[in-house]
Amino acid sequence: MKIGIGSDHAAFEMKEEIKAYLKEKGHEVTDYGTYSAARCDYPVYGEKVARAVQSGEVERGVLICGTGIGISLAANKVKGIRAAVCSEPYSAAMARRHNNAQIIAFGARVIGIDTAKMITDAFLEAEFEGGRHAGRVALIEEIEDRERAENGEEK
Numbered sequence: 001m002k003i004g005i006g007s008d009h010a011a012f013e014m015k016e017e018i019k020a021y022l023k024e025k026g027h028e029v030t031d032y033g034t035y036s037a038a039r040c041d042y043p044v045y046g047e048k049v050a051r052a053v054q055s056g057e058v059e060r061g062v063l064i065c066g067t068g069i070g071i072s073l074a075a076n077k078v079k080g081i082r083a084a085v086c087s088e089p090y091s092a093a094m095a096r097r098h099n100n101a102q103i104i105a106f107g108a109r110v111i112g113i114d115t116a117k118m119i120t121d122a123f124l125e126a127e128f129e130g131g132r133h134a135g136r137v138a139l140i141e142e143i144e145d146r147e148r149a150e151n152g153e154e155k
């Protein structure tokens with residue numbers, strides 16, 4: 001699978017480990033930065049990975065910052081993107097099965113590397129179930145459309 005990965009400085013080391021892990025598993029991984037442990041701003045990397053998913057450059061995204069929160073908030077500002085912050089594998093699988101999330105996020109200061117790998121596996125292995133869940137995901141997209149309409153933007 002084509003996977004985009006990104007992090008800020010707080011999660012640089014974990015990103016490198018997850019990147020290597022995904023490559024070992026045979027995935028094609030594109031690293032959108034950051035490329036060192038120097039202090040940087042998480043929204044930059046959240047947006048980069050989210051845009052890569054939006055354009056179809058990659059199928060799924062993995063985002064990591066200190067908590068996973070800031071970087072996922074940034075990714076979720078990109079239209080059509082659903083990034084889910086998870087600290088355990090059950091929610092990661094459900095983020096695919098029920099929410100059709102394309103991006104998983106977690107916090108390098110919250111969980112350890114083994115849990116991060118389990119979360120990543122659970123997310124990548126699960127599939128969207130569609131059905132009644134598709135209608136609910138469509139309702140999320142309608143919120144985006146209403147926001148844009150209210151702001152006089154085109155759909």
Ligand code: RB5
Nearest residue numbers: 010065066067069070071
């Ligand atoms: C950086 O110190 C930290 O704020 C960031 O990694 C993240 O946790 C933000 O949500």
